[in-house]
Amino acid sequence: MLPWSVEFAGRLEEHVVSSELLRDNPLNDPHERPVLVYVPPGYDDEPGRRYPSVYVIMGYTGHVGMWGNRMPYRQPFPETADAVFASGEAPPAIVVYVDAWTAYGGSQYLDSPGMGxxxxxxxxxxxxxVDARYRTLDAPEHRAISGKSSGGYGAMITPMLRPDLFGALATHAGDALFEYCYLAEFPKCVRHLRKYDGDIWRWWEDFTSRASFTKEADMDLLNILGMALCYSARDDGTPELPFDPVTGVIRTDVWERWLTFDPVRMAPRHADALRSLRAVWIDGGTRDEWFLDVGAQAFRDALLDVGVSEDVIHFELFDAGHGGIDYRYPLALSWICRAIAP
Known part of the structure; x- marks a missing residue:
């Protein structure tokens, strides 16, 4: 396998979108964002043909530029996605890679007074x-969303909130069943914050003054701060931690706000939207460090409980941790594209 880029059978186009909704966001993050749009082989040969679309969103601390990162003996997802279409394994589709980076590493793809x-x-x-510039099939039954980790979370909640847009999803180790994936992180953060007198902003000042991720506390505290900005920011944008940073005692009212965003708990409130889905891919590694395999199973069962047909769900657990599971993405892409094809 070559350690550098290959020639695409389709085409990956780079754009910048100027967002009015992100202009003047609370963190002063850029409102102009990169968007990558892939068109499949043959797109230019049939000018009258329209295509289904799959939106791909990143995990926490991810941005679209990272889709070009290369690991030894593996190809980046845009290349393996192209191979899916070049081989005829899946019907052709337009694939859109979306950026939702923030100063704190991500956004959970939510509207938040703390993030934007x-x-x-x-x-x-x-x-x-995308629909205005590419020949898409503008209907939810022909539009899907896919992601891993926080991107998997976004893939779970977006069709629930916007069934008028998305009719299929693929979630790889997406954040779900919050008492398992987040709660165990709280005491770790309390220990880390002892070095900062319980003040997470003192840690943030330290973090931004040096090379990132050079201290054990960095990823844990960044994740908790980012989630608090997404799930429990006050109206003025100030995040509330779901635990006392000194004693570790759970702040029940804040924790309950987090739980309302748990996809497992959201499912009963969005049953009609979920029942309208044409395809749902759910997977996770059985050694996931945040127990997101357990969350995946709970989400699958929550879908069944609200009446989603087992026939539209692909559920799979496999031997892996949380990282290094990018080889799963083209498998889901192929399956999803067959489901949303006209």
């Missing part, structure tokens, strides 16, 4: 922008 309107940005700006 990233859910609306995705649904009300990026989707119409």
């Amino acid at each position: 309107r990233y859910h609306s940005y995705l649904c009300d700006e990026i989707v119409p922008w």
Whole structure:
């Protein structure tokens, strides 16, 4: 396998979108965002043909530029996705790679007074922008969303919130069953914060003054701070931690706010939207460090409980941890594209 890029059978186009919804966001992050759009082989040969679309969103601390990162003996997902279409394994589709980076590493693809309107940005700006410029099939039954980790979370919640746009999803180790994937992180953060007198902003000042991720605390505290900005920011944008940073005692009211965003708990409130889905891919590694395989199973069962047909769900657990599972993405892409093809 070559350690450098290959020639695409289709074409990957780079754009910059100027977002009005992200302009003047709370973190002063850029409102102009990169968007990558892949068109499959043959797109230019049939000018009257329209295509289904798959939106791909990144995990926490991810941005679209990272889709070009290369690991030894593996190809980046845009290349393996291209191979899916070049081989005829799946019917052709347009694939859209969306950026939702923030100063704190991500957005969970939610609208939040602490982060900005990233859910609306995705649904009300990026989707119409793509539909206006590419020959898409503009209907939820022909539009899917896919992601891993926090991207998998976004893939789970977006069709629940916007069934008028998305009719299929693929989630790889997506954040779910919050008491397992987040709660165990709280005491770790309390220990880390002892070095900062319980003040997470003192840690943030330290973090931004040096090379990132050079201390054990960095990823744990960044993740908790980012989630608090997404799930429990006050109206003025200030995040509330779901635990006392000194004693570790759970702040029940704040924790309950987090739980309302748990996809497993969201499912009963969005039963009609879930029952309308044409295809749902759910997977996770059985050694996932955040027990997101358990969350995956709970989400699958929550879908069944609200009446989603087992026939539209692909559920699979496999031997892996949380990282290095990018080889799963083209498998899901192929399966999803067959489901949303006209």
